[in-house]
Amino acid sequence: MIDCDIHVQITHQEEILKFIDAPERDWYRNQAYMLGLPAYPWSNPSNWFRGDLAVDESGMPGGNAQVVATEALDGQGADIGILTADDALSVGLMENTYRAAALARAHNDWQSEDWFPHDDRFRGSIIVPSQDTVAAVAEIERCAGDRRFVQVLLAGGSERPYGDPRYLPILEAAAANGLAVAIHSGMEGMGLAHQPTGAGAPTFYIEWHTIGSACSIMAHLMSLLTHGTFRRVPDLKVLLIEGGIAWLPGMLWRNDTNWRGLRDDTPWLDEPPSETMKRHIRFATQPLEHTDGNDELLWQMLAAVGAPDILCYSSDYPHWDGDEPKWLANRLPEAWRQGVMHDNAVAFYGSRLDLPVAR
Amino acid sequence: MSEWHDIAAEADVAPGAPAIARIEGREIGVMRDPRTNELVAIRNRCPHSGAKLCLGTVEQRIEGEPGGHYHLVDRTVVVCPWHGWEFDATTGVCPEDANFRVAVYPVRVENGRVLVQA
Numbered sequence: 001m002i003d004c005d006i007h008v009q010i011t012h013q014e015e016i017l018k019f020i021d022a023p024e025r026d027w028y029r030n031q032a033y034m035l036g037l038p039a040y041p042w043s044n045p046s047n048w049f050r051g052d053l054a055v056d057e058s059g060m061p062g063g064n065a066q067v068v069a070t071e072a073l074d075g076q077g078a079d080i081g082i083l084t085a086d087d088a089l090s091v092g093l094m095e096n097t098y099r100a101a102a103l104a105r106a107h108n109d110w111q112s113e114d115w116f117p118h119d120d121r122f123r124g125s126i127i128v129p130s131q132d133t134v135a136a137v138a139e140i141e142r143c144a145g146d147r148r149f150v151q152v153l154l155a156g157g158s159e160r161p162y163g164d165p166r167y168l169p170i171l172e173a174a175a176a177n178g179l180a181v182a183i184h185s186g187m188e189g190m191g192l193a194h195q196p197t198g199a200g201a202p203t204f205y206i207e208w209h210t211i212g213s214a215c216s217i218m219a220h221l222m223s224l225l226t227h228g229t230f231r232r233v234p235d236l237k238v239l240l241i242e243g244g245i246a247w248l249p250g251m252l253w254r255n256d257t258n259w260r261g262l263r264d265d266t267p268w269l270d271e272p273p274s275e276t277m278k279r280h281i282r283f284a285t286q287p288l289e290h291t292d293g294n295d296e297l298l299w300q301m302l303a304a305v306g307a308p309d310i311l312c313y314s315s316d317y318p319h320w321d322g323d324e325p326k327w328l329a330n331r332l333p334e335a336w337r338q339g340v341m342h343d344n345a346v347a348f349y350g351s352r353l354d355l356p357v358a359r
Numbered sequence: 360m361s362e363w364h365d366i367a368a369e370a371d372v373a374p375g376a377p378a379i380a381r382i383e384g385r386e387i388g389v390m391r392d393p394r395t396n397e398l399v400a401i402r403n404r405c406p407h408s409g410a411k412l413c414l415g416t417v418e419q420r421i422e423g424e425p426g427g428h429y430h431l432v433d434r435t436v437v438v439c440p441w442h443g444w445e446f447d448a449t450t451g452v453c454p455e456d457a458n459f460r461v462a463v464y465p466v467r468v469e470n471g472r473v474l475v476q477a
Contacts, residue, residue, distance in 0.1 A: 051440030052414040321442060327408040 001325050002345040002353070003078045004284045005184070005241050005314035007086040008115065010034060011056050011063030015114065019106035027099060036099055037090050038191030042205045049318050062086070062318040065118035072317040073121050076325050079342070080353055082150060083111060083124045084241070089155045089184055092130030093191035100129040101139065108143050116148045123353065125153035125182060131192055133166060137173045144177035150352040156185035156216030156243065157193030161223030168232065175235040180349060183220050184241040185213035209321070217243025218251060221281065225255070228268040230280045237348055241284040241314060246291075249301040252277065278306040282348050284314035285340065286323040288331070299333055308336035312345045363467075363474045372398060372473060377413040379403055382477045388413030389466060389473050392435050392448065399448045400466035400475045401437055406459045410441040417448065437461075 010016055013035055017025045033039040053061035053071060062068055073081050085091075088107045094100040104127045111124040126143045128136035143149050152174040154162060162171070162183065174181045188196030188208070195201045196212030217240050223229075230236055252274040259266075259273055269276075291298050299307070313329075316322040329337050346353055366389050367378030374393035379386060386403040390413055403413045420434040435448035446453050446461050453459040465476040 046438070046443050051416070051438075052411060324408055324410075324441070 001076070001078050001313060001329075001341045002080045002082070003072065003076060003315045003317070003325070004082050004182075004239065004312045004345055005084050005286060006068065006072050006081045006317045007062060007319060008068065008083050008111070009060050009062035009086050009318070010088065011058035011060045016103070016106050016110055019109040019113075020102055024099070024102055028103070034087050035103060036094060036096065037087050037103075038093055038187070038193075040190065040208075041201070042203075042208070044205055044320065047320055050320055050322060053318050065115045065122075068317075069119040069121070072315065073119065076315060076317070078121065078325075080121050080123055080345070082349075083115060083122055084153055084182070084184055085125060085127050088127055089153065090157065090187040090190050090193075091127050092136075092155060093157055093159075093187055093193045094129075094131070095191060097129060097132045097135070101132060101135040104129050104136075104139055105142070108139065108149075112143075112146050112148070116146075123148055123150045123349075125149065125151050126179070127153050128170065130154055130167065130170060131159065133169050136170050140170070140173040140177060140179070144173075144179060147352050149179065150349045151180040151182045151239065153182045153184060155187040155193070156183060156213060156220070157187035157190050157196070158216070158220070159192050159194070161219045163220070163223030163225070163227035163229050165227070168229070171229065171233050171236055175233045175237075178350065178352065180237045180239055182239040182241055183217065185217050185243045188212055188216050213242060214244045214247060217241075218247065221277070222251075222255065224281075225273040225276055226266055226269070228266070230276050231268060231270075237280055237282070239282045239284060239312065239348065242286060242316060243283075244287060244289060245283050245285070245302065245311070246289040246298060248283070249305045252305050274305060278310060282310055282312050282344065285311050285328060286314045286316045287321050288323055288328060295331060299336075308332075308339045309344060311336070311340045312348060313341045361476050363476050366400075366473045366475050369398075369468045369471050369473050374417070378473060379413060380475070382475070385462075385477070386411075387464060387475060387477055389475060390417050390437065392417045394419050395435065397435075398466045398468070398473060399435065399437060400464040400477075401446070401448070401451065402462040402464075404461070405439045405441065405444065405446075406453075406461050407439065407442060407444050410439050412437060412439055412446070412461060415440040418445075420445065420454070 028035045256272040366380045377388045377390045379388045388403040390399045405412045415438045420436045423429040436445040451461040451463040
């Protein structure tokens with residue numbers, strides 16, 4: 001099994017700050033929220049995390065490499081676990097561009113030096129100051145030589161959808177270095193990001209969790225397809241994480257229909273957008289929607305837009321809404337399991353998954 | 360016919376410290392309700408996705424009305440540690456979806472020992 005979404009937690013800020021130049025450290029220490037990262041206006045009403053995990057003295061799980069290897073890799077039976085940032089996903093939304101760039105560098109170094117050496121099964125994500133394209137590209141180039149990084153990770157919350165040409169250099173740098181680009185829902189409404197719906201800010205966590213996080217993923221998908229991004233960057237591969245998937249068939253059908261009638265505005269689209277999607281975009285499974293007994297309908301709908309090939313398993317460890325791998329695999333049609341739980345991720349990430357890694 | 364089984368010393372069952380026993384192939388946990396100090400005996404498997412339910416919490420249920428009104432009601436629920444689904448501590452039924460139900464068992468204390476009928 002390959003788990004495409006394991007969130008590492010910053011439970012001790014000094015572990016990050018040791019990778020930041022000494023004169024800068026106090027700025028991060030003195031910010032209202034963690035290291036100057038922007039924060040949500042609401043919190044999960046019960047707990048952001050699964051209640052059955054080991055916590056360290058900070059009270060949080062997921063901050064210790066050895067514990068994460070035990071719980072998320074051994075415990076879940078993962079051959080490979082791809083580390084995705086957590087709060088630090090929002091680094092590209094910090095108002096202070098320079099502090100964002102330094103924090104992104106530190107977080108990437110932290111993964112390289114404090115996480116990867118613990119376990120050969122760990123792979124990682126390069127976070128970037130996406131508000132400064134030049135700095136973001138430089139960070140990708142700096143990190144790409146460490147082949148344990150498999151992707152560049154962007155937040156769902158953004159200043160503009162990622163098909164916008166301002167982001168093109170980031171996407172090009174990723175593809176040129178054999179890295180995927182992952183877009184993880186979340187951080188909508190934070191810092192520089194727009195609010196998570198087209199109708200304004202939600203009031204409650206449950207509103208954001210149901211649609212807010214999906215809206216940003218839908219917007220990025222639509223933007224990447226419509227700008228012709230994959231014609232400009234033919235090697236680009238994109239993984240969309242935690243935005244849900246049951247909505248996908250309806251959106252693609254509507255988009256393909258619109259493309260037939262509206263193509264004069266985007267004449268570079270030389271095939272139905274859903275066909276482009278099938279070649280370049282993958283979806284992490286969690287949270288695979290509950291269907292109240294209608295799973296067969298869901299499989300039929302998803303099969304119509306490319307499943308099972310477009311699906312890659314993700315647990316979302318250590319969050320409260322994770323999908324446990326055995327439970328998820330048992331839900332899937334039997335013929336889908338090997339692909340979704342393993343093979344699709346191997347094909348998507350390529351050689352960065354199977355390189356021997358020196359401890 | 361179900362029988363009474365000696366699970367644990369009563370003093371060993373505290374909020375956050377359940378007693379777990381395996382009875383005829385089923386894992387059953389006894390949890391302490393921090394509000395009433397009563398004991399709850401419940402199967403240690405969430406009917407949703409299989410989490411060990413007794414690693415969750417026993418809580419007083421919150422209900423409310425539109426307009427932002429919240430009330431604590433006289434009802435105890437066991438809250439799953441994974442996804443936060445609630446199960447009535449008396450009936451085992453999920454208040455939000457009666458299709459999801461976990462077994463609950465009679466429990467009593469005798470001579471300082473916790474007995475569960477299962």
